[in-house]
Every structure is written in structure tokens, then in C-alpha cells.
Amino acid sequence: MNSHAFHPRRRLFFRTLAAAGAVLVAGCDKLSRTEWFPKLLSNTEILTRKAQRAILPRKSMAQEFPESERSPEFRSNGTAMPENPQYKALASSGFAAYGLEVGGLVEKPVIFSLEELRALPSRTQITRHDCVEGWSAIGKWKGVPLMAVLEAVRPSAAARYVVFHCADPMESDGSSPYYESIDMDDAYHPQTILAYELNDKALPIANGAPIRLRVERQLGYKHAKYVMRIELVDSFEKIAGGKGGYWEDQGYEWYAGI
Numbered sequence: 001m002n003s004h005a006f007h008p009r010r011r012l013f014f015r016t017l018a019a020a021g022a023v024l025v026a027g028c029d030k031l032s033r034t035e036w037f038p039k040l041l042s043n044t045e046i047l048t049r050k051a052q053r054a055i056l057p058r059k060s061m062a063q064e065f066p067e068s069e070r071s072p073e074f075r076s077n078g079t080a081m082p083e084n085p086q087y088k089a090l091a092s093s094g095f096a097a098y099g100l101e102v103g104g105l106v107e108k109p110v111i112f113s114l115e116e117l118r119a120l121p122s123r124t125q126i127t128r129h130d131c132v133e134g135w136s137a138i139g140k141w142k143g144v145p146l147m148a149v150l151e152a153v154r155p156s157a158a159a160r161y162v163v164f165h166c167a168d169p170m171e172s173d174g175s176s177p178y179y180e181s182i183d184m185d186d187a188y189h190p191q192t193i194l195a196y197e198l199n200d201k202a203l204p205i206a207n208g209a210p211i212r213l214r215v216e217r218q219l220g221y222k223h224a225k226y227v228m229r230i231e232l233v234d235s236f237e238k239i240a241g242g243k244g245g246y247w248e249d250q251g252y253e254w255y256a257g258i
């Protein structure tokens with residue numbers, strides 16, 4: 001199936017699912033820590049996942065949009081400024097000293113400067129971001145395909161997931177940094193990029209500077225901002241709450257395909 005030519009009925013189906021999700025889910029804020037929340041979400045998400053599996057092959061492309069459909073503004077959600085002294089120091093000098101460490105189950109760990117990331121092949125895409133809170137925005141992203149970064153570090157055969165460690169602590173005592181993970185299918189997908197530009201400008205801090213993940217067939221919370229370190233693993237059981245992401249540890253589905 002050509003994913004650029006969604007049948008209108010299928011689109012309606014996805015919108016209906018998304019709307020159902022939006023009503024059930026207050027997501028992305030502290031409200032979601034109530035007890036009923038994880039259960040409700042996972043029922044919805046199981047439905048979404050089954051529908052997604054039945055209709056869309058994993059390798060299909062997310063819809064891309066013309067410039068004319070770009071949202072006038074791409075709002076910020078979740079962290080807008082990491083409460084992390086090291087991050088603030090990096091930011092105050094324009095991220096000149098930033099280094100993206102890519103390691104774990106790889107043959108050749110590398111630390112990439114921003115300059116090195118920008119020197120790799122780039123991809124630009126105008127896509128729609130869907131947050132489980134029920135808002136969407138269309139933005140233009142430029143970045144390096146994660147595939148190119150992985151080719152440089154050569155994942156070992158045992159690698160099954162790519163974990164993104166972020167700069168922002170989610171607890172007021174500075175602990176629980178945001179993190180996320182995706183599988184190798186999504187990692188090598190052509191629209192999966194480490195973005196350094198939003199709407200033709202350097203990525204703003206509010207949207208994840210200097211590097212944020214775009215994984216276009218997944219819901220908003222998978223799109224890790226402030227990525228400081230990338231780790232290839234065979235399991236995320238031993239990382240933080242063991243569910244593969246900050247919000248997953250609170251009860252969100254790990255597979256947030258849309």
C-alpha cells in the first residue's frame with residue numbers, strides 16, 4: 001500500500017481512534033499518575049496497536065505535508081528548559097561543547113559534535129506531531145537520519161533497541177531524566193531523524209535543542225528532546241523503571257504507533 005495515498009475512510013478511522021484517545025487520556029502531565037490512568041490508556045493503546053498492525057505495514061511512511069500546511073507555531077510541551085546545570089552551561093555557550101555519545105552494543109562507539117552531525121547526510125520533512133493530550137501540530141524538521149549515525153557506530157548483532165537519554169530531570173530533586181526507546185525497525189526507518197532544525201531555524205530549547213528525535217509513526221512522547229546519549233541495548237529491563245521510557249514507566253504503551 002502506498003501510505004501517501006491514505007484512503008479517506010482509513011483516515012477517518014484513525015481520527016476517530018485519535019479522538020477516542022484524546023477523551024480518555026489527559027496525558028503528558030502529572031494528572032496521568034492517577035491510578036485509573038495507565039489502565040485506561042493501555043486499553044486504548046492496545047486497540048490502536050491492533051488496528052495499526054492490521055492496516056499499516058511497519059515500513060510504511062508517515063504522511064508528509066506541503067509548506068502551506070505548516071502550523072504557524074510549533075508549541076512546546078513537557079519540559080521547555082531542562083533543570084540541569086550541565087545542560088544550562090552547554091546552552092549558554094550555544095551548545096558549542098555538546099557531544100552526542102552513541103554507545104552500548106556497537107562495534108565503534110562515537111561521540112559526535114554538532115558540527116559532525118550536521119556534516120552527515122540530512123533529511124527534511126514536514127510532518128504532523130500528535131500528542132496524547134489531544135493536540136497536533138505540523139512542523140518542518142531537518143536532521144540527520146538515525147540510520148546514518150548507526151552506520152557509523154555499527155550496531156552489534158545483539159542490539160535490539162535504541163535508547164535515548166535526555167538532559168531533563170522529571171523530578172524536582174533532579175532525578176529521573178526523561179528517556180525513550182525504539183526498536184530497530186523504527187531506528188532504520190528513513191523518516192527517523194535526529195533533528196537540529198525546526199521550521200528553517202536552529203531547534204529552539206523549548207523544542208529540544210540541540211538534538212531531538214523525530215520518529216514519525218509514533219505518538220508525541222516517543223520524540224525525545226534534549227538527547228544527550230544514545231545507547232544500543234538488547235533489553236531495557238534494567239534502565240529506570242524497566243518499561244523503555246519515562247512515560248512508559250508511568251503506564252503508557254511502549255509501542256505508540258499511529
Ligand SMILES: Nc1nc2c(c(=O)[nH]1)N[C@H]1C(S)=C(S)[C@@H](COP(=O)(O)O)O[C@H]1N2
Nearest residue numbers: 075076077078079131166178207220223225
Ligand atoms: N526530553 C523530553 N522529551 C520529550 C518530552 C519531555 O518532557 N522531555 N515531552 C514529550 C511529549 S509528551 C511531547 S508531546 C513532545 C513535545 O515536543 P515539543 O515540545 O517540541 O512540542 O516531546 C516529547 N519529548
Ligand SMILES: [Mo]
Nearest residue numbers: 028131220221
Ligand atoms: Mo505528548
